[in-house]
Amino acid sequence: MPLEDIRAERLKKLEELRRIEIDPYPADSSRTLSVGELLGDFEAYEAKKKEAMIAGRLMALREHGGATFGDLRDASGTLQALFKRDVLGDPYDTIVGRLDIGDIVEVSGVPFTTKRGEKTIAASSVRILAKSLRPLPEKWHGLVDVEERLRRRYLDLVMDPEARDLFVRKSKFWQAARSFMLQQGFLEVETPALEQIPGGADAEPFVTHLNALDIDLYLRISLELPLKRLIVGGYEKVFEIGRIFRNEGIDREHLQDYTQLEFYWAFADYNDLMPLVESLYKTVISETLGTLAHLSNGETIDWSRPWPRIDYYEAFKKETGIDLGEATEKALAAYAKNEHIDIAKHHGKGRMIDAIFKKKVRPTLTNPSFLINPPVEVEPLAKRLASDKSRVERVQVMACGTELGKGFSELNDPLDQRQRFLEQETLRRTGDAEAQRLDEDFIEALEYGMPPTAGFGFSERLFAVIMDKPVRETVFFPLMRPRG
Numbered sequence: 001m002p003l004e005d006i007r008a009e010r011l012k013k014l015e016e017l018r019r020i021e022i023d024p025y026p027a028d029s030s031r032t033l034s035v036g037e038l039l040g041d042f043e044a045y046e047a048k049k050k051e052a053m054i055a056g057r058l059m060a061l062r063e064h065g066g067a068t069f070g071d072l073r074d075a076s077g078t079l080q081a082l083f084k085r086d087v088l089g090d091p092y093d094t095i096v097g098r099l100d101i102g103d104i105v106e107v108s109g110v111p112f113t114t115k116r117g118e119k120t121i122a123a124s125s126v127r128i129l130a131k132s133l134r135p136l137p138e139k140w141h142g143l144v145d146v147e148e149r150l151r152r153r154y155l156d157l158v159m160d161p162e163a164r165d166l167f168v169r170k171s172k173f174w175q176a177a178r179s180f181m182l183q184q185g186f187l188e189v190e191t192p193a194l195e196q197i198p199g200g201a202d203a204e205p206f207v208t209h210l211n212a213l214d215i216d217l218y219l220r221i222s223l224e225l226p227l228k229r230l231i232v233g234g235y236e237k238v239f240e241i242g243r244i245f246r247n248e249g250i251d252r253e254h255l256q257d258y259t260q261l262e263f264y265w266a267f268a269d270y271n272d273l274m275p276l277v278e279s280l281y282k283t284v285i286s287e288t289l290g291t292l293a294h295l296s297n298g299e300t301i302d303w304s305r306p307w308p309r310i311d312y313y314e315a316f317k318k319e320t321g322i323d324l325g326e327a328t329e330k331a332l333a334a335y336a337k338n339e340h341i342d343i344a345k346h347h348g349k350g351r352m353i354d355a356i357f358k359k360k361v362r363p364t365l366t367n368p369s370f371l372i373n374p375p376v377e378v379e380p381l382a383k384r385l386a387s388d389k390s391r392v393e394r395v396q397v398m399a400c401g402t403e404l405g406k407g408f409s410e411l412n413d414p415l416d417q418r419q420r421f422l423e424q425e426t427l428r429r430t431g432d433a434e435a436q437r438l439d440e441d442f443i444e445a446l447e448y449g450m451p452p453t454a455g456f457g458f459s460e461r462l463f464a465v466i467m468d469k470p471v472r473e474t475v476f477f478p479l480m481r482p483r484g
Contacts, residue, residue, distance in 0.1 A: 003134070003135070006134070006135050007133055007134060010100055010131070010132065010133045010134075011133060013098040013100070013131070014131050014133070016098060017094075017095075017098060017128065017131070020094060022094065022095065022128065024128050024130070024131035025129075025130055025131065026127070026128075026129060029055055029106055029129055030053055030106060030108075031053055031054060031055040031106060032052065032053040032054075033052060033053070033054065034054070034074055034075070034076040034077075035054055035056060035072065035073070035074045035076050035077040035078065035079045036074075036076025036077040037076065038052050038054055038079065038111065038121070039077055039079060039119065042111055042119055045110070045111045046110075046111045046112055046113065049110050050110065050111075051108060051109060051110050051124065052108070052109065052110075052111060052121065053106065053107070053108045054072065054074070054079065054106070054107055054121065055072075055074065055104065055105065055106040055107070055129060056072040056073045056074035056078075056079075056104065056105070057072070057073050057074070057102065057103070057104050057158065058070045058071065058072060058073075058099060058100070058101055058102065058103050058104075058105060059071040059072075059073045059078065059101065059136075060101060061099060061100070061101055066084060066085040066086060066092075067082060067083065067084045067085070068082075068083045068092075068096055068099075069081070069082055069083075069120075070083065070099070070105075072105070072107060072121075075164070079119060079120070079121060080114075080118050080119065080120040080121070081107050081109070081120065081121050081123055082109075082120050082121070082122045082123060083096045083123045083126060084122070084123075087122070087123070087124060088123060088124070088125070088126065091125070091126060095126050095127070095128060096126060099128070100131075100132055100135075101132075101135065101136055102132030102134070102135065102136045103128060103130065103131055103132045104128075104129045104130040104132070105126055105127065105128055105129060106126070106127045106128075106129050107121055107123045107125070107126050108123065108124055108125040108126075109121045109122045109123040109124045109125070110122050110124070136155065136158060136159065137155060137159055146473070147480070149163075150472065150473070150477075150478055150480060151480055151483075153476055153477055166467065166469075166474065167476065169288050169289075169463075169467070170288075170460075170463055170474060172287055172288050173284060173287070173288045173460075173462075173463045174241060174259070174261075175287075176283060176284045176287035176288060177241065177261055177280070177284050178241060180279075180280050180283050180284065181239045181261075181263060181280075184237070184276070185237050186237040186238060186239045186263055186265075187235060187237060187238050187239070188238075188239055188240065188241070189227070189230060189235075189238050189239070189240055190240060190242065191220075191223060191226035191227060191230075191240060191242070192220070192226065193219060193220050193242070193243065193245075194208070194210070194217045194218070194219065194220070195217065195218050195219075195220050196215070196217060196218070197218070197437050197438075197439045197441070198218040198219075198220065198221045198222075198437065199221070199222065199224070199225045199436055199437060199439045199442065200220075200221065200222025200223065200224030200225045200381070200436075201221045201222040201224070201246070201436075202434045202435065202436060203221040203222075203246040203247070203248060203434050204221075204246065204247040204248060204433040204434050205218040205219060205220075205221050205245070205246070205247060206218065206219040206245050206246075206247050206256075219244075219245035219257075220242075220244055220245065221244055221245065221246050222244060222260075222262070222457075223240045223242055223244065223260060223262040223457065224262060224381065224455065224457070225439060225442050227239075227240060227262060227263075227264045227455070228264055228410060228442070228445075228450065228453065228455070229442065229445050230264070231264050231266050231410075231450055231451065231453050232445045232446070232448055232449070232450045235266075236265070236266040236267065236451075237263070237264075237265055237266070238263065238264050239261060239262065239263035239264075240261070240262055240263075241259060241260070241261045242259065242260065243257055243258070243259055243260075244257070244258065244259075244260050244459075245257045248434075250472070250479075252470040252471065253402060253461055253464075253470075253471055254471070255471055255472060255475065255478065255479075256479055257479070258459055258460050258461075258471070258475070259459065259460050260457055260458070260459040260460075261457060261458055261459075262455065262456070262457035263455065263456055263457075264410070264453055264454070264455040265453060265454045265455070266451045266452070266453050267451055267452055267453075268452070268453065268454040269383075269393060269409040269452060269454050270372070270393045270394070270395050270407060270408055270409045270454055272454055273395060273407050273409075273454040273456055274307075274309070274370055274395055277395075277397065277405065277407065277456055278307055281303060281368075281397065281405075281462075282303055282304065284462075285303050285466055288463070288466065289466060292304040294466050294467075294468065295468050296366075296399075296400040296465060296468050297400070297401075297468070299366065301366070301367065301368070301399060301400055302367075302368075303368050303399075305367070305368070307368045307369050307370055307397075308369045308370070309369070309370045309372055310365070310369050310370065310371050310372070310398070311372060311373060312324075312371055312372060312373050312374040312375075312391075313325065313373070313374075313375075313391075315361050315364075315365070315371065316353075316356075316357060316361055319360045319361045319364055320335065320356060320360050320361070322335060322356075324353065324375055325390070327353075328349075329348075329349045329352060332349065332352040332353065332356065333352060335356065336352060336355065336356055339356075339359070339360065341355055341356055341359050341360075342355075343355050343356075345431075345432075346432075347427050347430045347431060347432040347435075348377065348423075348427050348430075348432070349375075349377045350375065350376075350377030350378040350379075351427070351432065353374075353375060353377065353378055354378050362398070362401060362402060362403065363401040364401070365398035365399070365401060366399065366400060366401055367399065368397070368398070368399040369397075369398050369399070370395050370396070370397065370398075371395070371396040371398045372393075372394065372395050372396075373385055373388075373391045373392070373393065373394065374391065374392060374394055375390060375391055375392075376389070376390055376391060376392050376420075379392045379394045379408065380411075380420040380421065380423070380424055380436055381408070381410065381411055381417075381420075381436075382394045382408035382409060382410070382411055383408065383409040383410060383411045383412070383413075384411075384416070392408060392409075393408055393409035394406065394407070394408040394409075395407055395408065395456075397458070399465070400465050402461070402465065404458060404461060404462045404465060405456065405457065405458030405462065406456070406457060406458075407454065407455055407456025407457065408454070408455065409452070409453075409454055410450070410452075410453040410454065410455050412446060412449075412450040412451070412452065412453065413446075414443050414446035414447045417442075417443060417446055418438070418443050421436060421437070421438040421439065421443070422438060424436040424437065424438075425437065425438050460474065460475070
């Protein structure tokens with residue numbers, strides 16, 4: 001039957017209910033326990049013939065003469081309900097007779113087990129809590145089209161228990177991260193999502209306008225610079241779990257708005273950072289999955305093993321043959337051209353190195369590891385390596401062929417920071433929309449003195465990877481292209 005005909009039929013039932021003064025959308029519910037709670041104590045209720053009041057969505061209806069069976073589901077489980085004309089009387093025809101799959105109802109009755117062993121509640125009363133005007137997707141097929149599942153996520157959640165469980169796990173993921181940071185003595189803080197100067201990452205920002213002050217503002221692309229200002233202000237351990245926004249492409253690993261955790265730790269460097277990060281990841285993954293092993297593209301990834309430290313230069317040379325200590329921009333450009341790596345939008349040596357790294361080196365790093373000490377050109381906010389000023393004290397968590405977190409010994413030399421910002425501004429003038437900007441206020445803060453500090457951040461990409469799913473399938477409502 002066409003959707004409009006189904007909707008018209010349900011609207012007719014809706015009007016009939018209202019005509020007999022039954023409110024199809026009451027404000028209250030008298031539910032006393034969830035389906036899961038009733039199932040957990042079913043034998044006791046059944047033995048005592050104790051009445052229970054439950055509520056949920058009807059996922060199936062089966063009529064047998066003067067009786068109708070319905071599958072009632074709430075967030076905790078599903079239970080069969082039995083509606084009988086000789087028990088309910090008039091409400092059997094006035095209410096049960098106008099029920100449809102998808103309606104949300106409240107049922108009071110005594111639990112019992114059928115001859116087939118089906119746990120059931122025998123309804124002594126029934127009330128509609130919300131009349132569904134549209135049919136749910138077919139029971140056995142649901143929403144098989146990925147685009148439709150993401151556009152109408154609420155239906156995906158109604159039809160697929162695994163989808164609902166995914167987001168329960170995601171909640172555990174961030175709860176575990178937050179608990180770990182608090183247990184380590186970090187203070188959770190909040191910083192503004194609107195900034196006058198976007199900073200802390202190589203990304204193109206979204207622009208908005210504040211009418212009250214008549215100024216253009218940017219949605220933040222990172223949490224980094226405000227948090228480091230707090231370190232200047234005297235806090236020694238801070239973290240934030242917040243939403244950030246980047247005007248970049250859509251693919252398996254990238255979203256335009258997503259959640260990220262960043263923390264900053266005074267009087268520490270990246271050597272202190274690595275064991276803390278390894279412990280953090282193992283805790284979060286274990287709390288989320290119940291194990292430290294998972295599949296990624298058909299391969300088992302085991303986070304429980306010790307994570308090796310891999311030198312960026314050595315890994316780069318192994319996969320490309322290029323010695324970054326000697327490579328020129330011309331040589332990098334020639335290599336990229338020969339390997340069909342598009343660097344048209346990548347300005348400067350650092351951008352070229354990063355483009356080649358992402359195509360040739362990153363995919364080879366499948367087991368959890370720390371990638372350390374890249375060239376200074378690829379990281380404007382990290383402190384230079386004491387033994388080699390051409391490199392920086394940066395660490396990336398690598399696994400499953402991608403980056404799953406990044407941190408470094410933070411640059412606290414205001415003069416060096418200014419110079420690197422100016423180099424980034426030069427890249428912006430040549431057309432690099434992702435280059436960082438000169439932030440005079442941040443430089444001023446550094447000039448008051450920031451202690452040696454280690455900083456680190458990871459995003460919900462980590463959750464997507466351990467669940468072996470594209471990142472947009474692990475958010476409730478990803479941004480989608482408008483229909484047609």
